[in-house]
Amino acid sequence: MxxxxxxxxxxxxxxxxxxxxxxxxxxxxxxxxxxxxxxxxxxxxxxxxxxxxxxxxxxxxxxxxxxxxxxxxxxxxxxxxxxxxxxxxxxxxxxxxxxxxxxxxxxxxxxxxxxxxxxxxxxxxxxxxxxxxxxxxxxxxxxxxxxxxxxxxxxxxxxxxxxxEGAGIVAYKEMNDPNFYDKSIASFIIGFRNLSALVVEGGVQSIIRSSKWGFSALVQDVSDHVKEQSVERLTPILSRAFNPPYRLESNVLLDRRPFFEITHARSGAKQVQEVDQLVAAAEAALERYLKSAIGWMQGVVNELSGSCDEVILSGGTAETLKRHFSKRWMQQFPLYSFHAELSLxxxxxxxxxxxxxxxxxxxxxxxxxxxxxxxxx
Known part of the structure; x- marks a missing residue:
């Protein structure tokens, strides 16, 4: 040998x-x-x-x-x-x-x-x-x-x-959670292209799966419902609108201001009307996206052999839509965290x-x- x-x-x-x-x-x-x-x-x-x-x-x-x-x-x-x-x-x-x-x-x-x-x-x-x-x-x-x-x-x-993807967050949990091997943990990584799942039951990977429900699905939906606005043009605008650097009222879904940057009309009533249309399309797309993404994640959780002890949401889209996922996910499954409370x-x-x-x-x-x-x- x-x-x-x-x-x-x-x-x-x-x-x-x-x-x-x-x-x-x-x-x-x-x-x-x-x-x-x-x-x-x-x-x-x-x-x-x-x-x-x-x-x-x-x-x-x-x-x-x-x-x-x-x-x-x-x-x-x-x-x-x-x-x-x-x-x-x-x-x-x-x-x-x-x-x-x-x-x-x-x-x-x-x-x-x-x-x-x-x-x-x-x-x-x-x-x-x-x-x-x-x-x-x-x-x-x-x-x-x-x-x-x-x-x-x-x-x-x-x-x-x-x-x-997601194995780093799970490994961090393994090193820092003394009860890790007694838990079933579903880790969801929500990126631009995909929404992926990594499920660990008693320390053993049981599910590795991917879906199309990344941020690009939401952006494409908005693009399909407005005129002459590409995914590339809409992506940074929607990211800022859904996750502005200041607090929004709880009943406000997004910040209108970024949309003024991409209107074809540059001022006046026509520009405001165009922003109204963009905001309406974005809010409707958000509702459809959250229903589909959370539904897919709930389906993965339902496949576990027993109860799910913890859900982890991570990735750039999870952060961009954090307050929306928090509000909706708490109704579906209260035991969750973002990024396993890890900080950079x-x-x-x-x-x-x-x-x-x-x-x-x-x-x-x-x-x-x-x-x-x-x-x-």
Whole structure:
């Protein structure tokens, strides 16, 4: 039997492949953590594309704004560079098709001049891609062995670990709740693209499932009921309207003010009328969305073998619609929390990602000691 030897891990790259942003938490052996965020777009390229002046490396431009990666016969632009090439936001096909280029593009900036490195990659997969984890692990490990970037060729030896979205929050509960193994816990991650469920009964994962009820479903509903307002245009407006930085009266569903920014009429009665139509469409869409999303979550809870002891709601959409979920969920199921009461150190929130970093941060905190101490080959 071959002997095992300690694999000297130089850093951990924890990756969250969100539809609104790819988030990377990079931790070195010293414990220092760097947060990076990248636009989610990815676009396929051909070799001739790299001759375009757009792809000439510019030292004064942040590398994440000019990232492309290639391995084998595949070439992709990612982030802002892909956006300029009209990259796909990946709402209408499986994320797994874009996970490897997103991973490579998030990893090489953290390595800088270290063209050879030994790292651990921890990727958080949506429930819909969980079945592909073994294939993805193999393909990402292979791609990392040698890939090209604007900074040159990298050769990376990697241990790749995938975990389902929400597993970080659940791992945090396991470490901090003395009654964890006596509980049935349903963790729901409500993001932009999906609403996913991770259910743990007595410490054992029993349900991993995904649905279409992310924030994009609500935004699309509004877009379908108003004239000439795209999902891209409506998304930031609705986020601010549903979650303004000040308190709304309990009977007020949203803040009207952001809608004035996207009306076609720029002043007067016509603009007010247009805002009224947008607000009415948003309020009606919210009612339909909450009914569908909460109904789906209640259906998952009903599948548990016994009673559900705790529900955790997390993700960016859970925070955006927090007061609405609180009001409706309390009527359905009173035992719940947001983000398992976990908070993010302010030193890590320099990208203003807030609660969207909580699940990957919790995963990193729970996994890094064992990764740095115990990985063998």
């Amino acid at each position: 071959p002997r095992s030897s300690k694999l000297s891990i130089e850093q951990i790259n924890l990756l969250d492949y969100g539809s609104s942003a790819t988030k990377s938490l990079d931790q070195t052996m010293s414990g220092a953590i760097t947060v990076r965020a990248y636009d989610p777009q990815v676009v396929d390229l051909i070799p001739e594309d790299l001759k375009d002046p757009l792809f000439v490396y510019k030292p004064t431009v942040p590398i994440e704004n000019q990232a492309w990666v290639s391995w084998g016969d595949r070439i992709y632009a990612t982030g802002k560079l892909a956006k300029l090439k009209r990259g796909d936001l990946s709402l209408h096909h499986l994320k797994q098709e874009r996970i490897i280029p997103k991973s490579l593009a998030a990893i090489f900036p953290s390595l800088g001049d270290r063209r050879k490195a030994t790292i651990a990659v921890v990727g958080q997969l949506p429930a819909g891609e969980w079945a592909s984890r073994d294939e993805l692990s193999r393909d990402l490990t292979q791609a990392l062995k040698e890939f090209n970037t604007p900074l040159g060729v990298y050769k990376v030896k990697a241990t790749v670990i995938f975990m389902p 150190p302010t030193s890590l929130d320099d990208k203003e990602l807030g609660v969207r970093l909580l699940d990957p941060y919790a995963a990193l905190m729970c996994l890094s000691p064992s990764i740095f101490d115990a990985i063998t080959v």
